[in-house]
Amino acid sequence: EAQVTQNPRYLITVTGKKLTVTCSQNMNHEYMSWYRQDPGLGLRQIYYSMNVEVTDKGDVPEGYKVSRKEKRNFPLILESPSPNQTSLYFCASSLGGAAGQETQYFGPGTRLLVL
Amino acid sequence: GESVGLHLPTLSVQEGDNSIINCAYSNSASDYFIWYKQESGKGPQFIIDIRSNMDKRQGQRVTVLLNKTVKHLSLQIAATQPGDSAVYFCAEYTGGFKTIFGAGTRLFVKA
Numbered sequence: 001e002a003q004v005t006q007n008p009r010y011l012i013t014v015t016g017k018k019l020t021v022t023c024s025q026n027m028n029h030e031y032m033s034w035y036r037q038d039p040g041l042g043l044r045q046i047y048y049s050m051n052v053e054v055t056d057k058g059d060v061p062e063g064y065k066v067s068r069k070e071k072r073n074f075p076l077i078l079e080s081p082s083p084n085q086t087s088l089y090f091c092a093s094s095l096g097g098a099a100g101q102e103t104q105y106f107g108p109g110t111r112l113l114v115l
Numbered sequence: 116g117e118s119v120g121l122h123l124p125t126l127s128v129q130e131g132d133n134s135i136i137n138c139a140y141s142n143s144a145s146d147y148f149i150w151y152k153q154e155s156g157k158g159p160q161f162i163i164d165i166r167s168n169m170d171k172r173q174g175q176r177v178t179v180l181l182n183k184t185v186k187h188l189s190l191q192i193a194a195t196q197p198g199d200s201a202v203y204f205c206a207e208y209t210g211g212f213k214t215i216f217g218a219g220t221r222l223f224v225k226a
Contacts, residue, residue, distance in 0.1 A: 043204065048213070
């Protein structure tokens with residue numbers, strides 16, 4: 001089954017404790033992206049990756065890191081989480097950024113609480 | 116700055132009626148738009164898309180209208196059903212790799 005998976009689905013942590021949220025897709029998609037979703041603000045793009053070893057900042061990259069060492073995986077790293085990073089996080093992938101390839105497939109979400 | 120927004124945060128309709136969800140965008144360079152549906156506890160799912168060289172596109176029970184003059188997008192759902200209850204987002208693409216989502220509209224369908 002074609003899908004985007006995220007782990008963990010739920011996470012409670014404390015300020016300053018490094019964490020990684022994994023994302024994996026099995027559709028051989030080139031493009032992957034991370035979003036955070038907050039009430040009233042919709043989905044805001046954190047980072048995106050156009051292909052292996054190619055990443056760029058979205059609208060809200062502060063406090064986050066990403067890596068794209070393999071095509072299928074795109075982990076989101078919070079080196080020193082803070083309470084304002086409490087949010088619902090979504091990973092997404094698409095064929096690419098060219099015309100006709102933009103439709104993104106989303107993972108189920110990771111709900112993060114930073115105390 | 117660039118933004119995609121929605122006029123109404125919530126919309127309540129009677130089952131069987133038509134629904135219209137609106138979206139305003141500010142970047143005139145945007146050339147592609149997608150409507151996504153997000154059900155409770157799930158990630159957004161593609162509904163329908165439209166390119167800037169079109170003003171209307173129809174799918175199954177859904178129609179998207181694009182008015183570039185006023186930078187307005189709408190999603191029409193015919194014969195709204197309880198299963199249509201969700202949050203609907205419009206997303207804006209400018210030909211690069213960035214995606215801008217609107218804040219979302221929650222649709223309630225009353226039986």
